[in-house]
Structure formats: structure tokens, C-alpha cells
Amino acid sequence: MGEVRRHLKLVNGLARSEQSAVRRIIIAGNWKMYKTQAEALEFLQAFLPQLSETPESRKVVLCAPFTTLSSLSKTLHGSRVRVGAQNIHWAKEGAFTGEISGAMLTEIGVRYVVVGHSERRQYFGETDETVNQRLLAAQSFGLLPILCVGESKQQRDAGETEAVISRQLERGLVGADQTNLVIAYEPIWAIGTGDTCAAEEANRVIGLIRSQLKDTDVPIQYGGSVKPENIDEIMAQPEIDGALVGGASLEAESFARIVNYQS
Numbered sequence: 001m002g003e004v005r006r007h008l009k010l011v012n013g014l015a016r017s018e019q020s021a022v023r024r025i026i027i028a029g030n031w032k033m034y035k036t037q038a039e040a041l042e043f044l045q046a047f048l049p050q051l052s053e054t055p056e057s058r059k060v061v062l063c064a065p066f067t068t069l070s071s072l073s074k075t076l077h078g079s080r081v082r083v084g085a086q087n088i089h090w091a092k093e094g095a096f097t098g099e100i101s102g103a104m105l106t107e108i109g110v111r112y113v114v115v116g117h118s119e120r121r122q123y124f125g126e127t128d129e130t131v132n133q134r135l136l137a138a139q140s141f142g143l144l145p146i147l148c149v150g151e152s153k154q155q156r157d158a159g160e161t162e163a164v165i166s167r168q169l170e171r172g173l174v175g176a177d178q179t180n181l182v183i184a185y186e187p188i189w190a191i192g193t194g195d196t197c198a199a200e201e202a203n204r205v206i207g208l209i210r211s212q213l214k215d216t217d218v219p220i221q222y223g224g225s226v227k228p229e230n231i232d233e234i235m236a237q238p239e240i241d242g243a244l245v246g247g248a249s250l251e252a253e254s255f256a257r258i259v260n261y262q263s
């Protein structure tokens, strides 16, 4: 299959066309700074029963605040839902007040970690270099990093989308194992705005991202105002392997509808 895809890439300039059979689908909720432990457990009670019909091939992940990870992990043990963190420090341990290490995450059963979310780049001074260090740390602990990339409105309007994403990928992936990661394309202007990137446009940009990767089978998600109303159209795009969902992952009904999208 890999061979077929590489061939198609050469032929079409796209990494994928009729390759849906090999897609690795990952639908992840990013709860950001929402939910106490009690609220997280209440969510699971309503959410888990709604996964009985979800195709086995779809991976489901909840990226939750640090304070809820341990109890989520215990409650989800033996279920199909994996637990993700929203950040990781690059050092094994040390005098880094307020930070959390890979060892602390893996000890409590965390499997995924978001790195380079635009909110961390924007509000907490993350650079491509610190994102890269966090990604390498995640991989060294056996965690699957979800590397977020995406352009601002201003960059899009200036025609810089491709250049920005290219730079974020190039710098973010220095020294990385390019087979063990997930990428999320999250145009900043579409996050929390209700202004979703048109599915075809997200597909186009994700195709460009894929063409820059060494391993074209890496799952690439779309994120930015994903809702029950638009998930079917988003997942119908051949390049898009899943979604990173903010607001609509906070409510069990809506996240279940997203995970159970119609293909």
C-alpha cells in the first residue's frame, strides 16, 4: 500500500487519492482548561455507552487537564478510549516549576500528548524549538505526540499558509522519529470561532503537509470548529485522518456524534 501511495503522490502531486483503506483514524478531544475531575467522570458515564457502535478501527482519545488524567486513566482502563495530556516538558525531571515530565505521564497510563498547540505558542511563548524539544521528549517516553501546526488569519491573508506550515514542520520535526506521531492541522482562525476551514481546503493543506513527511502514512487530523454538523464532510476528505476537537468534545452527546461520524 505504501508503494501505491508513493506512486499516486508522484502522479497527482497529492499523497493520497483512493487510499482510504489504509487510513489510521484518530478522533481526539482537546478539553483545554475545562473539567474538574468530577466533571470528567460524569462525562465518561454519558460518553462511553455511546461507543458501542463505533467502528473498532477508529481510535478515540481524550486530551484532558493534568489533574484529571490519573482518574480518567483508571476509569478508562480496558476501554477503547486512550488518554492524552496537553503538554509535556522536555527534561526527565528538574527545577521547572509548573511543568510535567514524560515519566509522570506514562506512569499514570497517558498515551498521547498534544505539542505545539497554537494557544501554547500564542499565550505561553512556545517556539518551534521548544515544541520540537517537547515532541522529542514525548517520543523518548513512548508517548505519541500530536504536533499542531497552522497559520493565523493574517498569515493566510498574506498568502503565507504553506510557508508557515512548512517551517513549523521542518523545525518541529528536527531529530524526530517520523513514524511515531500524529499531526493536527489547526488553522488558528478556525479555532473556537465557528468559522471552519472548508473541508476541501483543509484537505488541500493536509495533502501538502503529507507531501512534506517522510512517512506518508502518518495520521493527519483537522482541528478548528469541528462539530457534529460538519464532521461527516470533513471525514469524507481523502487526506484527513481524524479530528482534534475543542469545544464540541466537552459535551458527551456532541463528541459521541463526532466519533460516530457517518462514512
Ligand SMILES: O=C(CO)COP(=O)(O)O
Binding pocket: 030, 117, 186, 190, 191, 192, 193, 194, 223, 224, 225, 226, 244, 245, 246, 247, 248
Ligand atoms: O483548538 C482546537 C483543538 O485543539 C479546536 O478548538 P475548537 O474545536 O473549539 O475550535
